[in-house]
Amino acid sequence: MNIFVCIKQVPDTEASLSVEGGRKVRESGLKWVISPYDEYALEAAIQLKEKTAGSTVTAITVGPARADGVLRTALAMGATAAVHVETDSELDHHAIAACLAAAVRSCGEPDIILAGKQAIDVDAGVLPLFLAQVMDLPAASGVIAMEVTDGLAKVEREIEGGARERIEMALPCVIGATKGLNTPRYPSLMGIMKAKKVEVKKFTPAELNVESLEPALLLESLSVPEEKAPGRVIEGEPADAVRELVRLLRDEAKVL
Amino acid sequence: MSRTLVFVETQDGKIKKASREALALALSGPVPVAVVTFAEDGADLAAGLSGVPTLFHVTGAGDIYQPDIHAATLENLIRENGIKTVVAAHSARSRDLFPRVAARVKAGLVTDCVAVNLEEMCAVKPVYSGKLLARIKVNAGVNLFTLRPNVFPAEIPEGKGIPEVVAVSAADVPARCRVVEVAAGAAGRVDLTEAAVIVSGGRGIKNKENFALLQELADVLNAGVGASRAAVDAEFAEYNMQVGQTGKVVNPKLYVACGISGAIQHFVGMKTSKVIVAINKDPEAPIFKKADYGIVGDLFEIVPLLKAELEKALN
Ligand SMILES: Cc1cc2nc3c(=O)[nH]c(=O)nc-3n(C[C@H](O)[C@H](O)[C@H](O)COP(=O)(O)OP(=O)(O)OC[C@H]3O[C@@H](n4cnc5c(N)ncnc54)[C@H](O)[C@@H]3O)c2cc1C
Numbered sequence: 106m107n108i109f110v111c112i113k114q115v116p117d118t119e120a121s122l123s124v125e126g127g128r129k130v131r132e133s134g135l136k137w138v139i140s141p142y143d144e145y146a147l148e149a150a151i152q153l154k155e156k157t158a159g160s161t162v163t164a165i166t167v168g169p170a171r172a173d174g175v176l177r178t179a180l181a182m183g184a185t186a187a188v189h190v191e192t193d194s195e196l197d198h199h200a201i202a203a204c205l206a207a208a209v210r211s212c213g214e215p216d217i218i219l220a221g222k223q224a225i226d227v228d229a230g231v232l233p234l235f236l237a238q239v240m241d242l243p244a245a246s247g248v249i250a251m252e253v254t255d256g257l258a259k260v261e262r263e264i265e266g267g268a269r270e271r272i273e274m275a276l277p278c279v280i281g282a283t284k285g286l287n288t289p290r291y292p293s294l295m296g297i298m299k300a301k302k303v304e305v306k307k308f309t310p311a312e313l314n315v316e317s318l319e320p321a322l323l324l325e326s327l328s329v330p331e332e333k334a335p336g337r338v339i340e341g342e343p344a345d346a347v348r349e350l351v352r353l354l355r356d357e358a359k360v361l
Numbered sequence: 362m363s364r365t366l367v368f369v370e371t372q373d374g375k376i377k378k379a380s381r382e383a384l385a386l387a388l389s390g391p392v393p394v395a396v397v398t399f400a401e402d403g404a405d406l407a408a409g410l411s412g413v414p415t416l417f418h419v420t421g422a423g424d425i426y427q428p429d430i431h432a433a434t435l436e437n438l439i440r441e442n443g444i445k446t447v448v449a450a451h452s453a454r455s456r457d458l459f460p461r462v463a464a465r466v467k468a469g470l471v472t473d474c475v476a477v478n479l480e481e482m483c484a485v486k487p488v489y490s491g492k493l494l495a496r497i498k499v500n501a502g503v504n505l506f507t508l509r510p511n512v513f514p515a516e517i518p519e520g521k522g523i524p525e526v527v528a529v530s531a532a533d534v535p536a537r538c539r540v541v542e543v544a545a546g547a548a549g550r551v552d553l554t555e556a557a558v559i560v561s562g563g564r565g566i567k568n569k570e571n572f573a574l575l576q577e578l579a580d581v582l583n584a585g586v587g588a589s590r591a592a593v594d595a596e597f598a599e600y601n602m603q604v605g606q607t608g609k610v611v612n613p614k615l616y617v618a619c620g621i622s623g624a625i626q627h628f629v630g631m632k633t634s635k636v637i638v639a640i641n642k643d644p645e646a647p648i649f650k651k652a653d654y655g656i657v658g659d660l661f662e663i664v665p666l667l668k669a670e671l672e673k674a675l676n
Contacts, residue, residue: 118606118626122492130493141607199467225606227495228488229472231460238464243429243537246457249600264453267546267601270426273539284607285600321469321501325483328494336637336653338644346656347666350638351674353654358636360558360615361674 106160109209110150111220111236112143112179114172118225124327139175142221144289145282150219151183152287153253161185163212167204169193173305180300181292187305188212190313197320200310202235207313209240211306215277217253222246222281233281243274246281364395364415364442365479368435368449368458371400376409379450379510379555385517386508387448388412390479396524397438399431404526412520415527422531425540426454432461433532439466439503446479451507452554459505469499472507473610475633490606490629510555511612512633546601553604556585558615561604561631562597563589565620565641565660569597574661575619578668581675587611587631589621605630617667619660623648640664 116122117136125131139147147164154160164179166172167190176187188211190204209215218240223230230246237244249269250261258274263285292300310317339346339353355361365387369380376384387394395415398406403418410416417438422430435458439447447462449455451473463470471477475494476485483498484506499506553559560579562572572586579586588598590605604611606626616634620641621627628651631637639652640663649655656663 116489118490120492121625122489124493130489198470199464202464225490226488228486228490229470230456231463231470231472234457234460235464238461245428245538246460262457263601264543265546266550266552267599269544269546270540271542271544273541274537278538284603319500321467321499321504322471323498323500325496325498327488328496330487330491330494333653335650336655338649338655338657343656343658343662344666346658347663347670350654350656350667351670354615354636354638355674358615358653360636361671 106153106157106216107213108150108153108160108162109212109215109218110143110147110162110164110179110184111205111218111232112147112164112166112175113140113221113224113226114138114166114168114175115140115224115226122329124329128324128327130327137171137174139178140221140224140226142223142225142283144221145284145286146219146221146280147179147182147184148287148289149251149280149282151290153217154183154185163188165190165205165208167192167196167201176305177300178292180303181296182290183296186212187303189305189307190310191307192310195324196310197322198229198231198235199321200315200318202232202239203315204310204313205236206239207315208308211308211313217258217276218242218279220279220281222248222283233279237279240279242277242279244279244281245272245274247283248280249283249285251280251286363445364393365390365446365448366439366444367394367396368447368455369396369398369406370450370452370454371398371403371406374402374405376406377450377555378515379452379508381515381517382510382513383448383450383508385515386477386479386513388518388520392446395442395444397435407523407526410524411522412518413524416524417527417529419529419531425543427536427540428457428461428538429534429536430531431458432465433534434529435462436465437532438529445503447503447505448477449507451509455507459507463505466503467501469501469504471497471499471505473509474506475509475512477506477508491610491632492629509612511557511614551583551585553585553587553602553609553611556611556613558582558584559587559604559611559613559631559634560584560617560619561587561589561621562592562619563621564591564595566592566597572597574664578617578664578671581668581671582615589627618648618652619664621648622646623651
């Protein structure tokens, strides 16, 4: 199988962030990681490869030079090839989807394309579905269970109140992964060594003939939300503290 | 004349609160509003939509949500009616449907907005798991917004006349992403993303059975039950209950965190709650720096006391 995984580099989830110039995240001192949902996509891709002899897993990212790091991690986990669409521009999702589609096609016909359901930086949650539309493929995102047999993907997604949709799609298709799908592995030491030697295929968006369209979204500003003042700890014997808490919730906070 | 289209979801024949919030926003905007519903009995909504000129009632889409058919139907509706703006609640449904529609019509789409200005066509949305806020201007021919529940007012001004109901046939396209079955979740459970009150448990709950304690407290408050990732990973709770960076982002008026330490990845998922209460036996737990009210103590003692006290207060 010709398996693709789209991944994105994001700041570590522990990081506290600040803004420079009114619309950019200050990058100095930040640690970068693969967006957590992309790890579920990667793990699913690698498991598929392990099940189907002769398969390849190509990891693709669109981003600046530093994003090479997530491709190395993907290779160390078990991806067999990597493509970096290198750009410093802020692309909107239509353009990113176009870059990813062109990068996939540069490697041949896909059987399945996986991605995280959402990158935890822009938090838009649209990319898998945009990519599918650009490539004219069926897609499901927010997938928590998946089984691929005989050219058919059977997946499940969770909707409201814990209800689940069971979905069937013919391959090739696009799948947006979420937590619950699997437990991502850690890269092995040997994997890390091997990953260093892999040559990553590089393109610019222009080389992939992705025209620079008028962006659909313009980022005007980024800001740090106001933090509310720390509250108070209610002292006293448990029964008294609880009584006081309920009074405060009712009379002061007015939320009961 | 351009129109703002509101995609509404219903439950028991009524427009859901989060959808009413989207409708109220659209009605406050500069252009006339049309509502679209895929509900079978959707034409009946007209009576409650005074002030809205048009209600598009989609028929023939089948009784379960088929993403490709719904998306193509909305695409047609947008193209045929010169619609420039579409709004909806940020829900499980719109999270799936709106990106599909946006990709088809090459629209600008801002998901999970906490502020929208329909005159200037810009929106504010939390990014980086809410660590930052982005102000985004939409710049496409058609633009879509989904609104975070419980942020926008839901009061709909009284208007004149009821809408004209326009029947729309569902698009005749194949369902390539085919939903073959919808397995129901546990009955009567409050959905976290729209819940007004949430009681959440962390590793401090110690096991799955003890979550019943939180459910009892939740029942008194008509609340949803959430969990930290530690509780989910230890299989005390299901993933659909996880609140935080890699779980649900919730926005209730009251969030009660029991046996949760307050890690940043949890906090970003619930920090916009109007009031946060923390119950934790460790006075140094970071959650106390973030909570409006805290009680230092054993949750197994505090939670039953709280339940009893609330029962008294609420009756
Ligand atoms: C990429 C990534 C994504 C993540 N995403 C999420 C996410 O979405 N959501 C999330 O929640 N976490 C997330 N985490 C995990 C997060 O970092 C914390 O590990 C997690 O939130 C801790 O859960 P906890 O507070 O239940 O457990 P702990 O940190 O172990 O805290 C348990 C607390 O319970 C208290 N306690 C114990 N017994 C009692 C008792 N009897 N009475 C009262 N208090 C008691 C303890 O004092 C302690 O403060 C993520 C981490 C990473 C790296």
